Amino acid sequence: MPPTLLTGNAAAAWGARLAEVDYVPAFPITPQTEIIETLGGWLDGGLMPGRMVTLESEHSMLTAAGAAAATGVRVFSATSSQGLLYAMEMLYTVAGWRAPFVLVNVSRGLSAPITLEADHNDILAARDSGFLQLHCADCQEVLDSVLLAYRLAEDPQIRLPVLVNLDGFYLSFTREPVSLPEVEEVRKFLPPFDPMGIRFTASAPESQAVAVLGGGPYSYFRYETHLAALNGVAVYEQVAAEFTTLFGRNREAVESYRTDDAEVVFYMIGSFATKAREAVDRLREAGEKVGLLRPRLLRPFPASLIATALTGKQGVIVIDQNLSVGHGGILHTELLACLYGRPGAPPVVTSFIGGLGGRDISPQEFYHMVTVTRQAISSGTVPPPRLLYTAAELREVRKLQAIATVEREETAPGRKAADDTGAVQETADE
Amino acid sequence: MYRIRIHGRGGQGIKMASRVLGSALFHAGFNVQDAPKYGAERRGAPIFSYVRAARAPINERGTIYNPDLVVVADDTLLAVPAAGTLLGLDAHTVVLVNSHQSADTWRQRLNIDGSLLILPAGTETEDRAALPHIGATCAGAAACLLGVIDRDVLAKAIDEELAELGPDTVTKNRTNALAAFDAMADQRGCVEEGAAIAATDYVPPEWVEMPLDAARVSAPIIRASGNSVEVRTGLWRTIRPVIDYDHCKHCWWVCSTLCPDSAITVTDNTPIIDYDHCKGCMVCAGVCPPHAIAGEPEYLAQQRETSLTEREGTDATDTADR
Ligand code: SF4
């Protein structure tokens, strides 16, 4: 079929439709709502079989999703940000059940302060839950990843739920050309879910329970989940190869863009990585040997694929669209752990935090990160992590703070706190 | 690559405009990316949408900072800095303003050198947020200015994008858009594809070291008493309720009790609307038993006030209506 213009949200909904899902437990949240509205419209209009149930919270929604998947039907759900965190208890629980289904997360920064725009602290909060994670950079990849995610989740060696992440606004509301495969083609890639004998039916009721266990058996079950997840790298690679054969699109676990002869490599996830691709092209035009490495698969972590791709590079620029408060960028930490002690590991790994709450990253910032990293390579001194933040942005905040201070003075004269104005003035004058 | 930004207000079809233009460019053989950008999702709030179109795959993403074409569907936004209508304009940018005013007037007011064109605004409506089919009209004019979209491709894009709204709406929008397309015939193709920002001789970002501020200052919390009154929600209004005191029966409670924003006070049995905070929901007009409250387009009310002010040579007292 020729490509058509679809938003990331519509592409996610198409993924569920083409996967012929049986059950969609739902709860709306900006910027995810369009996904369930689209599916709701199709289900109501008889354009796809299956059933949607709206639950009273994301916690219940995840419980319903896990329970339904445990009965052997194919389940799809979607959430975002606060919703994902509200369901956090159940993320661990349903992963522990080894219930395979696909949950789409439309990334949005976490409160407080509140924002509607994207960063990855929501999805990365689910990092250790037992859900596998696929991260998308464009709308086509959203559709493809939903299909890949079902293969991964339902693989008998894995049997774990999978999160597919797309960025709010930058993908969720953005239309791009998307090729919709024919459902017959999809069936070749993704046959009906085979629950291998686990099938609950009304005529033959069964109960399923999860036992309370001491440390020994508990460790066994937790570690089995871990081993199944780790096995996901090999399974994913094989499934992605099959996908490429059928649909012609490369969906490798780690995207390598112009990395072969690159000396310096950007390392990041999500839709801003396409900005990095653009920057790589412009920098190449300027004679800079740079590339981009982008994990699509983040859980399981494809450590050896990443380490191999970076062997012999002079420097890596890690851009984290997240912040582990009190430590720094999560990708940076994980990359250092993966490279440590490997022969040929890049000697310089610089860390940049950017794109929090959807804050844009400009082309000039991409170019300048290369300049800074080149300086570190020649001097041998790696600079401390940097927040991508400009003087103009700080001026804006200072303005808001000044207004707040004046307002406080006007609305509560006499209650003015000297340290309020002091701190603002001091730094504003610098 | 073509980089196009379209500004308007919630309810004016600004997202639809980007979709029509996006689809038309897509049918014309371009790779396309189109998206709306909004904050608070409410009628009348400034929003913008954008379209990128190129022969090669598009890797740029998000807000356009170096537009080739800026379309302003509602000229009142040019005076709202937060709307960002003038963001990133340079000498090559074409600005198309839907306005009753002349191009010279706007060029002078905005102090811009680049090309500024006027899409003559239609007759004024009661509610600016519901200006008829302005999104499609703007898309039609923009399509002509780009010069790479044929008339029938534009019509096809409108038919597709608006299909859900029913055949009447499609027909009206198609008619308006094609008329706007034809009206721009003299300027056809005046918008040129801009270049990407080169990595040679780029202006480095002015990064700052983030200072550590005291928690009292650096927590995202405003502690002040009674400050919600400072938020001029009246700025959101597109229709203004006006009490006709000749017909008001001074019942003293119906409108003031039912106003959801407590924007009507009663003094000596006479209701007075606080236009700094009235959001223009028109609940009061609906409930007033003797039908003494009428709606006036905010835009016209503001024009009337401006001309009054100019004649009297005094400052406007109602600052909320700027
Ligand atoms: S229009 Fe709405 S907000 Fe304004 S005075 Fe009437 S009821 Fe109140």
Ligand code: SF4
């Ligand atoms: S409801 Fe009508 S009659 Fe009653 S006070 Fe308001 S304007 Fe006057």
